[in-house]
Amino acid sequence: EYVIIGGEIVDRGHATVDIEDRGYQFGDGVYEVIRVYNGKMFTAREHLIRLQESAEKISIQIPYQPTELEEMLKGLIDKNNLSNGIIYMQFTRGESPRNHAFPHNVAPTFVAYTRKVDRPVSSMQEGVKAIFIDDIRWLRCDIKSLNLLGNLLAKQKAVEAGCFEAIQHRGDIVTEGSSSNVAIVKNGTVITHPANNLILNGITRQKVKQVCEQNKIPFEEKEFTIEDVLHADEVFLSGTTVEVTPIVEVEEKKISGGTPGQVTKKLQQLIMDEIVKECGT
Ligand code: PMP
Structure with a gap:
């Protein structure tokens, strides 16, 4: 099973996040879940626009354009041979010594993974x-x-x-x-x-x-x-x-x-x- 971390597709076992990631400590981040049917994302564009909007509302800068992100997600779906399920993605404000105030010059942490899920x-x-x-x-x-x-x-x-x-x-x-x-x-x-x-x-x-x-x-x-x-x-x-x-x-x-x-x-x-x-x- 492969995941995306730091813009790269890697084996899940090799994906690590620091214990002082702000997502882990504060829930300081945003996410999306997109359904995959027949190996294709449904309403991907809409979800990726909302992700961008959520990030902007809390001043996290996503370092990818929605189309770029969509290509990366497609790559992961293909790599994992996912036919029906979901793709989850999140951006946190990044890794930084614990402090409520936003850190300066810290890159957001991006992770994405897929999961097989049947329709209910x-x-x-x-x-x-x-x-x-x-x-x-x-x-x-x-x-x-x-x-x-x-x-x-x-x-x-x-x-x-x-x-x-x-x-x-x-x-x-x-x-x-x-x-x-x-x-x-x-x-x-x-x-x-x-x-x-x-x-x-x-x-x-x-x-x-x-x-x-x-x-x-x-x-x-x-x-x-x-x-x-x-x-x-x-x-x-x-x-x-x-x-x-x-x-x-x-x-x-x-x-x-x-x-x-x-x-x-x-x-x-x-x-x-x-x-x-x-x-x-
Ligand atoms: N409200 C909340 C609180 C949710 O978590 C979700 C599911 N993500 C929704 C509404 C439905 O949103 P969507 O149709 O985009 O999945």
Whole structure:
């Protein structure tokens, strides 16, 4: 298994990072996960632009152009013969003696690796359960930062409750999942939280928006509440690894009769069409 470190493809066993890397000590860095279907990255350009934007928001300078980065990632996918899975990449602020203030003249640490991951076929077909949880995270959730403790605590609570995902909320307003965006369907309209500082603007969320607009499915970016979720016709998650996954039960209350709804199923198909268009079958 090969990985990228410092711009080179090396054997995983030979990739090392210093114990004073700021990613390790502070979570001082940004990351992306891109799905690979049929040996090809899906929405690579969008992910790499978001990576660049996340890095800029915390003043990390990525020393590659998105197209250059894309070529390096393609090289790794080929080298590892990855057909279906994910490619993970992160940039940290680099290695430097521990100090909260940013170091000067330190190069970011870049690592990337691939992993074989199957599509979540059964949860996409049957739907998953979720709980509600207080969104205790910071106010810059738009940055895809390595600081994921709030997200981890939320996910762990869901797992302990025998559920797949935690639907986070600030007051009554639903923000997003622990590692996914949340949308509801009410009277045929797809509603999801506006892309502001309180959520990560998911690439899958943006794809859902695009296919809704192309197929005349009403799509609104506006706040909705816990009550709206409980009374929604349909609820679904979107994300790189979960794609479009129906939520069929929240806090033990069944949504859309406990089975995936029609709009959700339609969106799964439309997203699949996009995947086939970009990556083939
Ligand atoms: N919100 C959070 C907090 C996430 O971690 C993710 C998954 N990376 C998403 C939303 C979905 O984003 P995307 O569709 O780009 O994977």
